[in-house]
Amino acid sequence: MSEFSLPQAPLQRLDLPWLRRAGIEGAILRLDLIDPLISGNKWFKLRHHLLAAREAGAPGLISLGGNHSNHLHALAAAGKRFGFASAGLLRGQPQDTPTVRDLQALGMQLHWLGYGGYRARHAPEFWAPWQARYPGWQCIAEGGGGLGGAQGCALIVEQCRAQLATLGWADYDAWWLAVGTGTTLAGLVLAEAGEHPVHGALAVPADHGVPAQIAALAGEAGYRLHDASRGGFARIDPALLSFIDDTERQTAIPLEALYTGKALLALRDEVEAGRFAPGTRLVVLHTGGLQGRRGYL
Numbered sequence: 001m002s003e004f005s006l007p008q009a010p011l012q013r014l015d016l017p018w019l020r021r022a023g024i025e026g027a028i029l030r031l032d033l034i035d036p037l038i039s040g041n042k043w044f045k046l047r048h049h050l051l052a053a054r055e056a057g058a059p060g061l062i063s064l065g066g067n068h069s070n071h072l073h074a075l076a077a078a079g080k081r082f083g084f085a086s087a088g089l090l091r092g093q094p095q096d097t098p099t100v101r102d103l104q105a106l107g108m109q110l111h112w113l114g115y116g117g118y119r120a121r122h123a124p125e126f127w128a129p130w131q132a133r134y135p136g137w138q139c140i141a142e143g144g145g146g147l148g149g150a151q152g153c154a155l156i157v158e159q160c161r162a163q164l165a166t167l168g169w170a171d172y173d174a175w176w177l178a179v180g181t182g183t184t185l186a187g188l189v190l191a192e193a194g195e196h197p198v199h200g201a202l203a204v205p206a207d208h209g210v211p212a213q214i215a216a217l218a219g220e221a222g223y224r225l226h227d228a229s230r231g232g233f234a235r236i237d238p239a240l241l242s243f244i245d246d247t248e249r250q251t252a253i254p255l256e257a258l259y260t261g262k263a264l265l266a267l268r269d270e271v272e273a274g275r276f277a278p279g280t281r282l283v284v285l286h287t288g289g290l291q292g293r294r295g296y297l
């Protein structure tokens, strides 16, 4: 199924004054550059679902998300590119955002579930009416989560290792990445199998069940979680925005505020608190998601 093969993400030096001051060598794996439409980590998380849909002869893909959802955006784009119809179940009341307009332009059928309807998404009977309405379609959990999604993300580690020589690195010491559902982190932890620790910067408050979700996929070892949520998912404050602004100017790497910006800011705090020894070689994962920032930046 080479049509779903994953494009190579470039591994680049990450040169920032606060890394340099702490004697830490940084690199960044740019998942944001793999494809103009199928963004970042979402492609890795979707691959398994696309293979399953093709295998089952499913005519379409159906999933859930919010009105800035990177996941639905990637799903709609992948559907269009690979010949699947797509349907999106959206949280809240109908809204007109740049993401929603893209979903429509990509041919996705949209259904607005309200807030109560969306909260029912984990109920056992949730999918039955949608399966009746879209017979044979591939139903994909929120965010493309689950073991299949994590296994797709294991390929991220291969992509990094294949390019270390271009930085003159024989090895690296740890990963740093943003965490939403934890599927991507779980994929890295599974692929590393204890070789290098994986640091997850939680974009969602720690009491939202994400640590348990990660433990279910990847066990308890091989990673550490850090709170990066700054008071709530999608909470944006002036210090965060000015940090993103500075970082974009220093590196020419674009960031968004919900995941990648918060993850890097949490990393700076840890580095400045002396949590990484001088000489550490750190690989930051740029998880993409840049389409979503049109909604608020």
Ligand SMILES: *Cc1c(COP(=O)(O)O)cnc(C)c1O
Pocket: 040, 041, 070, 071, 143, 178, 179, 180, 181, 182, 183, 184, 185, 259, 260, 287, 288, 289, 290
């Ligand atoms: C979805 C997303 C994440 C979170 O990925 P999980 O696998 O759910 O933890 C991180 N960064 C960006 C940009 C995303 O779009």
